[in-house]
Each structure stands twice: as structure tokens, then as C-alpha cells.
Amino acid sequence: MKVLFITYGLSIAGGNRAIFEVANRLSDRGYYVEVLALGGDHSWFDVKVSVKYLELPKRMRTLLRAYSLIKYLRVKEYKYIDVNTFAKRLGFRVDLIRPLAEAIPNNFDAAVATYYPTALSLWLSRHEGLRLYFVQDFPELASADGHYGLRLWDLTLRIPFNAFLAVSTYIKNLILERQYNAKILVTGAGVDINVFKPSKDKLVDVKGKYKVMTIIGSNPWKGADVAIRVLSEVSRKLPIHAILVGDREFVDLLIKSVKHSFTYTVFSNVPDDLLARLYSSADAFLFTSYVEGFGLPPLEAMASGTPVVTTDCLGNRDYVIDGVNALVAKPGDVEGLANSLIKILMDEKLRERLIENGLKTAKQWSWDxxxxxxxxxxKGESQ
Incomplete structure (x- = not known):
């Protein structure tokens, strides 16, 4: 059978990693798989299937680069503006959904939308095979493109696809709120325990300090400012060195805004093998998102033998159990997260229990x- 994945962009992101992991493994099982993308660069992942990029008109490419830059710089006026409104202010209209719809071929047995604009593109396309929607996005993610994005996201969950593939129970419930009789399969996400595993090879080794790793994302729901404040709070009581994964410029800017006494190292554009070594180098992993469709990093940390402190970010409820395989606090609770982190660093028996149960948990979540x-x-929908 032939399967097509339709993507919006292929930059480094957990959602894109999930797409590539599934595409590669479907190919290993004998499927012919292609990925169709509006843009991006997939060189950061070992993709075994064909990836084709839609060539957009030059004016539209220029617009998108300008829009991405403005969003990155967070110019106040455009912080939550969608790309269509942005184009209108410049005097012309942009439509990314229809060109992508027209580029979707009709010679695949199944086509899989992977992000809310691609869901609309698939629905408007001439594709006659199975129409599936792999849902990883949530309201806060769609809201990054303004009210327009949020309305489109809501609409896509009301479209009668042959089946929805929800990355978590949280996402499944979002779909059911809008389409009570939808066919939904909860896929979960996976972790490759051949890559993410305990290692004695410490990439970061700072003597006399506890090492705490966290991933710093620039999107508001990632809680990056919370992570820095938690680290600052902990550093008042314990000597710590932070292992920070994220954009260096953004991280440095964020840290300057908070009075702190911890040292830190920043790693950017990190491939999986390096990420695994960073997890293993840490004495604890801190995750501070307000909301996630699934929230894969804590599971990767568990697989790497690193105890986890995480927020209750909804998507991770499928695998996180407070006090069993992680310590959980409310999103935004700096004091609660800091206290949990101190407990993990100071209580050896607690650490050992969380590590042991975390390893058991990770083994239950495979990409296969x-x-x-x-x-x-x-197969079920094609019969």
C-alpha cells in the first residue's frame, strides 16, 4: 500500500520527529511512503522515505520568511497575528492551504494530515483514498497563529475523516468534544530505547554541583521562564549546573531577565544521539510546559535513567504517575517544581525508585x- 504524509514544515520539532519515526517504520513493514512538505529542512533526522517539497511562488516565500522572523523576534504588534492577516496588512492575500491541496496526488491508498492546515488541504484535495488525520496539536499551539488559526484548528476536528489518530487521551477528548461519533485511535508516542538509554559517558561533568537538564522552548506554553525561575530558586539552596537545550540567543536573553546563581551550558540543534547523552549526564530532568499534546521529553529522560520533575501538562497523563515514575506539579508552580527538584537531588532512595520505574515505563512506549x-x-478503513 502507498501512504502519503502531508506536513506543513519540517523543522526540528517533536511532532515532526513522530511523523518521521512512523514513516520510517511503515516503510520497514513494506509500505511505500512519501512525505509532502510546504517547507523546512529534514536533514536533522535520518529519514528513509522520499520527502518532496512544494515549491511556492517567490513572493509567498519572501512573505513567509518575513512572517517567521517577526514571530521569532516577538514584535509586540504581531505576536499573535496569523499569516493571512499579516499578508493583508502588506497589501496582498496569501493562501497556503489551497496550493498544498492541489499538490496532493491521487495515487495513494491513504493520505495522512499531520497539522491543522494540512487537514484542510487534504479535505479540499482530489485524493480519493483514505483520509486520516494524525492530531498532535492543541488550542494553545493553534493560537500562535491568532484567532484565525484557532478557528481553523477547531474546524478540522469537525471534519468527518475516515479516522483520527490522536497522540494522547487528552487529544482524543478534544476531538470527541467536537465530533462525538468520530472514529479515534490513540497512538501514543514512542521512545527508541536503543538510543535513549542509561550511559556512564557523561557529556557534561561539573564537579561539586548537581546537574539539572531542561529544554527551553520559545513558545509561550513551554514555560521557559518558569524553568529558569525554578533553577534560580533551587540554586539558592543547592549548587547546580543547568544543561539547557534550546536556541542560545533566546536562552541567554531569558537568563538575563532572572537573578540567578547557577552556572549553565547551552546546546542547540541537538540530534537524538547527543540528546540521549545529555539526559544521561543529568542528575534530574525538569519539564515545565503548561500544555502538550503528549510531551515526549520526560519519557526520553526516563528511558535514559534520569529522574523527572514535570508539570501536569495534560498530554503526559497517559504515562506519568506522580510519586511512581516522576514528581508532578501544577503548571506555573515555581515553588512546587523547585521543592520537587530538591527532593529528587537530595533523596537517594526516591531517586532510585523513580529511575527504576521510569525505565519500566519507557519500555512500554515503543514506536512500533x-x-x-x-x-x-x-487496514481497517480500507477493507
């Missing part, structure tokens, strides 16, 4: 199980 759900949707 995720692909099983995709196969169930593809």
Missing part, C-alpha cells in the same frame, strides 16, 4: 506500538 495503530487505521 505507535505504528501498529497506524496500520490498524489503514
Amino acid at each position: 506500538k505507535v505504528v501498529d495503530k497506524f496500520e490498524e487505521a489503514i
Whole structure:
């Protein structure tokens, strides 16, 4: 069978990693798989399938680069403006959904939308095979493109696709709120325990200090400012060195805004093998998102033998159990997160219990199980 994944962009992101993991493994099982993308660069991942990029008109490419730059710089006026409104202010209209719809071929047995604009493109396309929607996005993510983005996201969950593939129970419930009789399979996400595993090879080794790793994302729901404030709070009581994964310029700017006494190292554009070594180098992993569709990093940390402190960010409820395989605090609770982090660093028995149970948890979440759900949707709906 032939399967097409339709993507919006292929920059480094957890959602894109999930797409590539599934695409590669479907290919290993004998499927012919292609990925169609509006833009981006997939060189950061070892993709085994064909990736084709839609060539947009020069004026539209220029617009998108300008829009991305303005969003990155967070110019106040455009902080939550969608690309269509941005184009209108410049005097012309942009439509990314229809060109992508027209580029979707009709010679695939199944086509999988992977982000809310691609869901609309798939629905408007001439594709006659199975129409599936792999849903990883949530309201806060769509809101980054303004009210326009949020309305489109809501609309896509009301479209009668052959089946929805929800990355978590949280996402499943969002779909059911809008379409109570939708066919939904919860795929979960996976972790490759051949890559993410305990290691004695410490990439960061700072003597006399506890090492705490966290991932710093620039999107508001990632809680980056919370992470820095937690680290600052902990550093008042314990000597710590922070392992920060994220854009260096953004991280440096964020840290300057908070009075702190911890040292830190920044790693940017990190491939999986390096990320795994960073997890293993840390004495604890801190995750501060307000909301996530699934929230894969804590699971990767568990697989790497690193105890986890995380927020209750909804998507991670499928695998995180407070006091069993992680310590959990409310989103934005700096004091609660800091106290949990101190407990993990100071209580050796607690650390050992969380590490042991975390390793057991990680083994239950494989990418092969995720692909099983995709196969169930593809084969079940094609019969």
C-alpha cells in the first residue's frame, strides 16, 4: 500500500520527529511512503522515505520568511497575528492551504494530515483514498497563529475523516468534544530505547554541583521562564549546573531577565544521539510546559535513567504517575517544581525508585506500538 504524509514544515520539532519515526517504520513493514512538505529542512533526522517539497511562488516565500522572523523576534504588534492577516496588512492575500491541496496526488491508498492546515488541504484535495488525520496539536499551539488559526484548528476536528489518530487521551477528548461519533485511535508516542538509554559517558561533568537538564522552548506554553525561575530558586539552596537545550540567543536573553546563581551550558540543534547523552549526564530532568499534546521529553529522560520533575501538562497523563515514575506539579508552580527538584537531588532512595520505574515505563512506549495503530487505521478503513 502507498501512504502519503502531508506536513506543513519540517523543522526540528517533536511532532515532526513522530511523523518521521512512523514513516520510517511503515516503510520497514513494506509500505511505500512519501512525505509532502510546504517547507523546512529534514536533514536533522535520518529519514528513509522520499520527502518532496512544494515549491511556492517567490513572493509567498519572501512573505513567509518575513512572517517567521517577526514571530521569532516577538514584535509586540504581531505576536499573535496569523499569516493571512499579516499578508493583508502588506497589501496582498496569501493562501497556503489551497496550493498544498492541489499538490496532493491521487495515487495513494491513504493520505495522512499531520497539522491543522494540512487537514484542510487534504479535505479540499482530489485524493480519493483514505483520509486520516494524525492530531498532535492543541488550542494553545493553534493560537500562535491568532484567532484565525484557532478557528481553523477547531474546524478540522469537525471534519468527518475516515479516522483520527490522536497522540494522547487528552487529544482524543478534544476531538470527541467536537465530533462525538468520530472514529479515534490513540497512538501514543514512542521512545527508541536503543538510543535513549542509561550511559556512564557523561557529556557534561561539573564537579561539586548537581546537574539539572531542561529544554527551553520559545513558545509561550513551554514555560521557559518558569524553568529558569525554578533553577534560580533551587540554586539558592543547592549548587547546580543547568544543561539547557534550546536556541542560545533566546536562552541567554531569558537568563538575563532572572537573578540567578547557577552556572549553565547551552546546546542547540541537538540530534537524538547527543540528546540521549545529555539526559544521561543529568542528575534530574525538569519539564515545565503548561500544555502538550503528549510531551515526549520526560519519557526520553526516563528511558535514559534520569529522574523527572514535570508539570501536569495534560498530554503526559497517559504515562506519568506522580510519586511512581516522576514528581508532578501544577503548571506555573515555581515553588512546587523547585521543592520537587530538591527532593529528587537530595533523596537517594526516591531517586532510585523513580529511575527504576521510569525505565519500566519507557519500555512500554515503543514506536512500533505507535505504528501498529497506524496500520490498524489503514487496514481497517480500507477493507
